[in-house]
Amino acid sequence: MPKTLDDETTQPEPARPGPAQPETHPGTETHPGTEPRSGRRPGPRPRREASVPRIAWLIGPALVAGVAYLDPGNVASNMTAGAQYGYLLVWVVVLGNVMAWLIQYLSAKLGIVTGRSLPEVLGGRLRNAWSRRAYWLQAELVAMATDLAEVIGGAVALNLLFGVPLIWGGLITGTVSMVLLVVQSRRGPRTFEFVIVGLLAIIAVGFTVGVFVAPPDPAGLFAGLVPRFADTNSVLLAASILGATIMPHAIYAHSALSRDRFATPGGQAGGADASARGIPSTGAVRGPSWLRITRGTDAPELLPGTATRLPTDALLRATRWDVTIAMAIAGTVNLCILLLAAVNLAGVPGTDSLEGAYAALDAALGPVIATLFAVGLLASGLASTSVGAYAGAEIMHGLLRVRIPLLLRRLVTLVPALAILALGFDPTLSLVLSQVVLSFGIPFALVPLVWLTAKQGLLGRWRNHWATTAAGVAASVFLITLNGMLLWLVLTGA
Numbered sequence: 404m405p406k407t408l409d410d411e412t413t414q415p416e417p418a419r420p421g422p423a424q425p426e427t428h429p430g431t432e433t434h435p436g437t438e439p440r441s442g443r444r445p446g447p448r449p450r451r452e453a454s455v456p457r458i459a460w461l462i463g464p465a466l467v468a469g470v471a472y473l474d475p476g477n478v479a480s481n482m483t484a485g486a487q488y489g490y491l492l493v494w495v496v497v498l499g500n501v502m503a504w505l506i507q508y509l510s511a512k513l514g515i516v517t518g519r520s521l522p523e524v525l526g527g528r529l530r531n532a533w534s535r536r537a538y539w540l541q542a543e544l545v546a547m548a549t550d551l552a553e554v555i556g557g558a559v560a561l562n563l564l565f566g567v568p569l570i571w572g573g574l575i576t577g578t579v580s581m582v583l584l585v586v587q588s589r590r591g592p593r594t595f596e597f598v599i600v601g602l603l604a605i606i607a608v609g610f611t612v613g614v615f616v617a618p619p620d621p622a623g624l625f626a627g628l629v630p631r632f633a634d635t636n637s638v639l640l641a642a643s644i645l646g647a648t649i650m651p652h653a654i655y656a657h658s659a660l661s662r663d664r665f666a667t668p669g670g671q672a673g674g675a676d677a678s679a680r681g682i683p684s685t686g687a688v689r690g691p692s693w694l695r696i697t698r699g700t701d702a703p704e705l706l707p708g709t710a711t712r713l714p715t716d717a718l719l720r721a722t723r724w725d726v727t728i729a730m731a732i733a734g735t736v737n738l739c740i741l742l743l744a745a746v747n748l749a750g751v752p753g754t755d756s757l758e759g760a761y762a763a764l765d766a767a768l769g770p771v772i773a774t775l776f777a778v779g780l781l782a783s784g785l786a787s788t789s790v791g792a793y794a795g796a797e798i799m800h801g802l803l804r805v806r807i808p809l810l811l812r813r814l815v816t817l818v819p820a821l822a823i824l825a826l827g828f829d830p831t832l833s834l835v836l837s838q839v840v841l842s843f844g845i846p847f848a849l850v851p852l853v854w855l856t857a858k859q860g861l862l863g864r865w866r867n868h869w870a871t872t873a874a875g876v877a878a879s880v881f882l883i884t885l886n887g888m889l890l891w892l893v894l895t896g897a
Contacts, residue, residue, distance in 0.1 A: 461713075461721035462728065463596040464660035465507060467790060469729030470599055471653035472503065473606050473736055474549070474787035475556020476841070478780055479757060479834035480643040481737055485744025486754040488637055490619070493627025495641045496741055499648035500734030502878040504726055506649060506849060507657050509856045509867070509875065511722045514658035516865045518666050518710025521658045522801025524861070525851055529802075538847070539802040545651045545844035546795040547819055548837040552647075553791055554820035555830045557784025559757050563777040569824040576784050577817040583789040584813060592664045602786035607732060609779020611739040613764065613772045619742040635892045639839065642889045645882060646842030648737065654848040655801075656794035665711045665718055707863030715865065743776075756831040792816065839889070846883050853879060 484492045514520055519527075522542070529535045557576030561567040567575065587595035632638050708715040744760065747767045753759035757780070765773035792813045800806045823833055853875035857867040867875070 458721045458724055461665075461718065462725040463593070463600070464511060464657060464664050465722065465725035465729035466603060466732075467596050467599045467660055468507060468510075468653050468657035469733045470603055470606075470783075470786045470790050471549075471650045471656070471794075472500075472648055472730075472733035473603070473610075473783055474553050474647070474650075474791075475559070475757075475780060475784050476549075476552035476834050476837055477644075477647040477737055478556065478610070478740055478783060479552075479831050480640065480647045481740040482744045482748070482757070482760050483755060483831070484637075484640045484644060485741040485746075486748035486751070486760065488633060488640070489745045489749050490623040490627030490742075491631070491633055491637060492641055492644060493624060493738065493741060494630045495644045496648065496734070496738050497628065498630075499645050500730055500737070502881075503649050503733070504730045505871070505874055505878065506654060506852065507730065508723060508726045509852050509871075510654045510657040511661040511726065512719060512862070512865065513852065513856055514661035515665055515711060515718050515722065516707050516715060516862050518662055518705050519658075520662055520797050520801055521655050521848070521852060521855070522798045524801075524855055526801045526804060535802050539798065541844060541847055542651065542655070542798045542802065543795070545841055545847075546791060546798060547816060548840040548844075549650065549652050549791045550788060550795070550816045551820045551823065552834045552837040553784050553788035554817065555784075555824065555833055556757075556780055557788065558820075558824055559830050560777050560781035560784060563758065563761050564774070564781065569830065570821060573817070573821045573824045576788060577813065577821075579785050580788040580792060581813050583785070584792060587789070587793065592660065599786050599790065602782045603732065605782040606779045606786070607736050609775045609777075609782065610736050610743070612775050613743045613747070613768055614739045616768050616772060617743075617746050619746050623745070624742070638885075638889055638892060642842045642885055643836075643839050645885065646839055646845065648733075649845055649849075649882070650841055651844040651848040652791055652794035652798075654852060655798055656790055659794070659797040661722065662710070665713065707861065707865060719865070756829065757834075758831075842882070842889075843886055846879060846886070849875070849879050849882065 481496065484495075510521060513524065517524060525538065526535055529538060554573050554576050555569075557579075558567075558569045558572030561572035561575060562569055583595070583598060586598055632641065711718060743764075744754070748754040748760055748763050751763045751767075754763050761773050761777060764776055795816060796807060796812050799812070824830070853867070853872060855861055856875075857872045859866050
């Protein structure tokens with residue numbers, strides 16, 4: 404089972420406030436009219452280790468957040484890197500995935516232990532209103548860049564598959580994402596997870612089949628694990644790959660997904676909306692529910708580890724499995740995308756765009772592989788844009804304490820992507836540049852995450868081990884240095 408250095412803490416879990424209640428687990432609830440066996444009176448059951456079936460039931464939030472690592476921006480960045488530089492940037496994909504494991508686990512841990520998302524915790528600690536607004540603005544720009552990549556990717560996929568004009572493809576992608584958000588709001592996080600995981604399976608098949616048909620050169624693959632750059636453009640692509648791999652909105656979203664999935668119902672600091680969270684709202688705008696904007700007060704402070712009904716240690720064990728599976732899938736698929744381009748598109752003219760890459764795959768591997776690639780791109784756009792809209796709404800709620808319905812937010816954030824499609828900008832270039840914007844947003848999400856998860860007063864005995872914090876600091880320094888190098892190269896014209 405995956406472990407982290409945080410497991411070295413062995414202090415007993417603090418007692419939870421309130422009267423003792425019988426502990427329940429998924430699938431073990433009692434039903435009216437049933438009597439406990441042996442005629443004994445029901446009482447608190449002793450806490451047991453989570454069995455494999457229970458761990459399997461708890462898996463899901465990381466798989467949903469992991470879709471962000473397989474969005475169309477990843478496809479464009481990895482395809483471009485493989486087509487232009489072959490195996491050169493394999494090490495960037497691998498390193499990014501290793502860092503992503505740690506980052507996503509810390510995000511999920513924050514949501515589970517505190518019962519709050521990262522934006523909520525930051526919103527409570529940034530007392531100055533202008534500081535919150537400034538932080539929200541950069542996070543909102545990052546979320547918009549994310550949405551831009553996802554809608555454009557879905558539009559390109561529909562154009563490749565059915566010849567749908569890009570502007571109409573963007574509208575269709577946005578509409579389908581609204582349907583998925585309705586599923587999330589009406590049917591709850593578990594159903595939403597099933598839908599997203601189904602799309603994730605389609606993505607994995609669509610992007611990996613070609614590697615088995617035309618396998619990479621093992622010597623070139625291992626040579627690509629040696630860290631190095633070739634020129635300024637390779638640095639740009641490395642920043643783009645990292646921006647597409649370690650996505651800020653995935654950091655914000657994962658803490659919220661874990662909170663919504665595991666929070667104690669009926670008043671604790673988790674849940675899908677203001678009422679479920681026990682937050683009184685004031686100043687509601689009259690109108691239909693999909694247009695209603697509410698403001699809420701801060702949720703009450705909770706003791707570390709008291710935000711869920713299930714044992715926190717069991718949830719964190721399941722989360723490590725969840726993150727491991729999600730990152731293994733995401734890392735494998737991203738690597739396959741780069742290898743697919745390195746083997747089949749290197750030196751082929753016109754492969755600097757998704758349309759050119761599709762045509763080249765059709766010519767090299769046949770229409771079946773090319774079609775599967777386009778289907779994977781479509782599933783990627785549909786799944787990731789829904790998760791992105793969820794993250795954006797959480798960012799606004801946590802930092803500005805304003806809750807805008809997901810459907811209304813989806814309509815607002817759809818406009819920039821549709822404008823770019825309507826104006827005729829190069830879709831693939833827009834995708835790559837959007838990932839560079841994301842790479843500059845990483846430190847603003849990552850540095851506070853590492854700092855907060857190391858605090859004894861916030862996470863109690865579940866705080867980071869010093870080595871975990873050191874690894875987080877090292878990842879932050881690396882990403883900030885790479886972004887600084889990229890900025891210097893761009894400003895100096897090098």
